[in-house]
Amino acid sequence: MKTFRRICVFCGSSEGKDPIYRRSAIELGKFLAKQNIGLVTGGGKVGLMGAVAQGALEGGGEVIGVIPEKLKALEVGHDGLTKLYVVDGMHARKAMMAQLSDAFIGMPGGWGTLEEVFEVTTWAQLNYHKKPVGLLNVRGYFDHLQTFVQHAVDSGFIRPIHRDLIQIADTPPDLLARLSVAEIPEVGKWMPST
DSSP states (O other): OOOOSEEEEEOOSSOOSSHHHHHHHHHHHHHHHHTTOEEEEOSBSSHHHHHHHHHHHHTTOOEEEEEEHHHHHHTTBOTTSSEEEEESSHHHHHHHHHHHOSEEEEOSOOHHHHHHHHHHHHHHHTTSOOOOEEEEOGGGTTHHHHHHHHHHHHTTSSOGGGGGGEEEESSHHHHHHHHHHOOOOOOSOSSOOO
16 A cells, blocks of 8 residues: 655646636645545646645645746746746656656546546556546546546557556545556556567
């Protein structure tokens, strides 16, 4: 069973249309703080990114943000974090966020959130890291993604052994429990010899 010092949360820089998304982000931040798990975020104070940081800070937790200089003004860099790193670009941001974290959680978000979750999942698939990845499925936000992943498995584009690289749960305690026992499969050869 794994323990985590810090977990990176990928989520929207907007709040979405339903207030449940913001409430869930604050709840996740508070939950992580209560578990003495530090939070790594994208460093903005807007949207769900700001809400999860707010929850962790209100819970007395450590919050580390990593934001590119270009986005510091757009995402309104959060000046109340434990530490805010300003980096050159998106690649540096994601690399530092991954380096600082022991696991990853995706919350509702758009293209950027999906890209970040898929990238760290791909790194796990290729055994570049052994850090678990999960999605907090607020109000069924990721239900269609689960269906798509199964479709990709059935179509032969995701190996069955990799289907569960992304753990999914509806509540922070359930998701943390799943992440703590998640295993990243070892893959010796990428493609079988013919």
